[in-house]
Amino acid sequence: xxxxxxxxxxxxxxxxxxxxxxxxxxxxxxxxxxxxxxxxxxxxxxxxxxxxxxxxxxxxxxxxxxxxxxxxxxxxxxxxxxxxxxxxxxxxxxxxxxxxxxxxxxxxxxxxxxxxxxxxxxxxxxxxxxxxxxxxxxxxxxxxxxxxxxxxxxxxxxxxxxxxxxxxxxxxxxxxxxxxxxxxxxxxxxxxxxxxxxxxxxxxxxxxxxxxxxxxxxxxxxxxxxxxxxxxxxxxxxxxxxxxxxxxxxxxxxxxxxxxxxxxxxxxxxxxxxxxxxxxxxxxxxxxx
Amino acid sequence: xxxxxxxxxxxxxxxxxxxxxxxxxxxxxxxxxxxxxxxxxxxxxxxxxxxxxxxxxxxxxxxxxxxxxxxxxxxxxxxxxxxxxxxxxxxxxxxxxxxxxxxxxxxxxxxxxxxxxxxxxxxxxxxxxxxxxxxxxxxxxxxxxxxxxxxxxxxxxxxxxxxxxxx
Numbered sequence: 001x002x003x004x005x006x007x008x009x010x011x012x013x014x015x016x017x018x019x020x021x022x023x024x025x026x027x028x029x030x031x032x033x034x035x036x037x038x039x040x041x042x043x044x045x046x047x048x049x050x051x052x053x054x055x056x057x058x059x060x061x062x063x064x065x066x067x068x069x070x071x072x073x074x075x076x077x078x079x080x081x082x083x084x085x086x087x088x089x090x091x092x093x094x095x096x097x098x099x100x101x102x103x104x105x106x107x108x109x110x111x112x113x114x115x116x117x118x119x120x121x122x123x124x125x126x127x128x129x130x131x132x133x134x135x136x137x138x139x140x141x142x143x144x145x146x147x148x149x150x151x152x153x154x155x156x157x158x159x160x161x162x163x164x165x166x167x168x169x170x171x172x173x174x175x176x177x178x179x180x181x182x183x184x185x186x187x188x189x190x191x192x193x194x195x196x197x198x199x200x201x202x203x204x205x206x207x208x209x210x211x212x213x214x215x216x217x218x219x220x221x222x223x224x225x226x227x228x229x230x231x232x233x234x235x236x237x238x239x240x241x242x243x244x245x246x247x248x249x250x251x252x253x254x255x256x257x258x259x260x261x262x263x264x265x266x267x268x269x270x271x272x273x274x275x276x277x278x279x280x281x282x283x284x285x286x287x288x289x
Numbered sequence: 290x291x292x293x294x295x296x297x298x299x300x301x302x303x304x305x306x307x308x309x310x311x312x313x314x315x316x317x318x319x320x321x322x323x324x325x326x327x328x329x330x331x332x333x334x335x336x337x338x339x340x341x342x343x344x345x346x347x348x349x350x351x352x353x354x355x356x357x358x359x360x361x362x363x364x365x366x367x368x369x370x371x372x373x374x375x376x377x378x379x380x381x382x383x384x385x386x387x388x389x390x391x392x393x394x395x396x397x398x399x400x401x402x403x404x405x406x407x408x409x410x411x412x413x414x415x416x417x418x419x420x421x422x423x424x425x426x427x428x429x430x431x432x433x434x435x436x437x438x439x440x441x442x443x444x445x446x447x448x449x450x451x452x453x454x455x456x
Contacts, residue, residue: 006373009441017380020387021350027391028405049391056388060440067441074446 005070009063016059023052078178085143085181088150095153139209140169143177144184148207151188160195161204168211174284175261183257184218186250187277191222194275198223215280223274231267254279295412300340302416308335310426311360315382317433319374320442331363357383374443381440386426393422 030045103126110119136148148164155162173180184207191205208219226234237252258265263281309332313323338359342352357379364375397418398404408418432438 005446006377009377010373013377013380013384016384020384021353023391024353024387025350027394053388053392056384060384064440067446071442071446 005067005073008066008070012059012063012066016056016063019052019056019059023049023056026052082178085147085150088153089146092150092153135166136164138166138169140171141173141177141180143181144170147181147185151185151192155192155205158192158196159200159203160192163204163206165206165208165210168209168216170209170211170216172283173216173281175263175281179257179261183254183279184220186254187218187220187279190250191220191275191277194224195222211283214283216283218279219276221274221276225271226267226269226275231269234267235265296340296344298412298416300336303419304336304339304343305332306423307419308332308339308360310423310430311335311382311386312364313430314385314426314433315360315364315378316368317430317438318381318385318440319378320439320444320446321368321370321378323430323434324368327368331360331367334363334367335360353383374447377441377443385429389422389425389429390419393419393425397421 026045026049030042030049103122107119107122107126110116110122136152137145139145139148152162152164188205188207195203195205202223204223206219206221208217208221210217210219235251235255255265258279258281261281263279265280266278268276268278309328312328312331312335316323316328335356339352339356342355342359345352347355360382361372361375361379364370364378365372368375370378394405403414403418405418408414
């Protein structure tokens with residue numbers, strides 16, 4: 001809580017605190033328990049006490065309203081984040097629709113010119129793409145499907161081969177969609193950033209969504225290597241290998257969210273296998289459901 | 290350090306309930322759940338500190354300010370709150386308690402005719418004098434807890450301020 005919210009709350013509350021101190025002093029003075037620092041006449045003291053009795057609750061109400069306003073502002077910020085993702089999704093769908101029209105034109109042209117084999121080959125490739133989209137949409141968390149769709153579009157732009165394997169629809173996973181999105185988006189962005197500088201032919205990121213008898217698992221894999229000294233500190237808040245003031249919060253926040261939901265995050269890394277982040281969330285037991 | 294000759298009844302029947310009620314009220318108004326063990330521990334330690342502070346006979350408001358400072362530290366250590374949250378909680382508790390305490394002064398002196406001076410000189414009266422205040426505050430605590438009322442829900446505000454959704 002390092003933003004202005006607390007500052008805005010503390011000002012009226014601090015004022016109320018001071019006024020209550022003054023109220024206690026005035027009432028004690030009225031009862032002649034102390035002679036200083038207040039030594040006002042009784043009617044003035046009475047008027048002051050009544051004023052304080054009115055002002056202090058008003059300040060408390062003001063504090064409460066400032067709190068409510070701050071809460072609304074934060075909620076709006078979160079909604080902005082959602083809207084940003086939704087806009088990304090809408091843009092991705094528009095691009096897909098545009099692509100689809102182009103594909104249909106190509107297929108039509110191939111058929112018109114009698115190149116049926118080419119047309120069949122083209123449709124087969126196209127259906128592979130549609131299957132990937134279908135796999136994404138089979139996840140039972142629409143927000144995650146939307147994110148994957150948007151990230152697929154981003155990967156295409158960055159010429160990254162983004163492979164998604166969905167072996168579980170994550171039905172029953174008890175985590176707020178916002179938090180799951182934050183985890184997956186951070187890990188995918190890091191993976192994309194890591195492979196961006198690699199040659200195009202090895203620029204790949206693999207996301208696997210699976211489940212075991214006890215856990216839901218999300219695995220993100222990309223080529224590369226992280227030295228052990230960095231691996232040891234990679235989840236520390238503020239630690240980053242990249243320069244910049246705002247760096248080093250992503251993975252620490254991811255770990256915090258995963259652990260808050262009772263899950264674990266592990267990092268495996270080898271020169272052959274590449275970098276693998278695995279996030280596991282325990283399945284709720286029957287009694288918890 | 291010279292303690293009041295009635296220090297034990299004062300600790301047991303005045304400082305202890307007052308600090309315990311204050312702690313519970315502060316926690317609730319700041320949106321934290323009451324943990325009985327924590328509240329009792331803060332109450333006991335706070336009551337002992339109150340006895341020590343009041344034995345020095347400082348000006349009434351000075352002793353209150355010292356107690357506010359001590360309670361903030363106790364909230365930080367025992368309830369594991371950060372300094373800002375603890376300060377806000379204690380301030381909230383103090384404002385509400387102060388209002389009720391002063392109202393109690395006027396009502397009790399008005400209804401019974403007993404002056405504060407008289408109440409301070411007689412142990413029984415001194416112990417009975419804040420009783421309506423304690424009852425009212427206890428009712429307030431129970432109502433706040435039942436209806437989950439908080440003036441400022443710091444816990445919720447913290448959750449929203451985490452900005453986990455940002456990269």
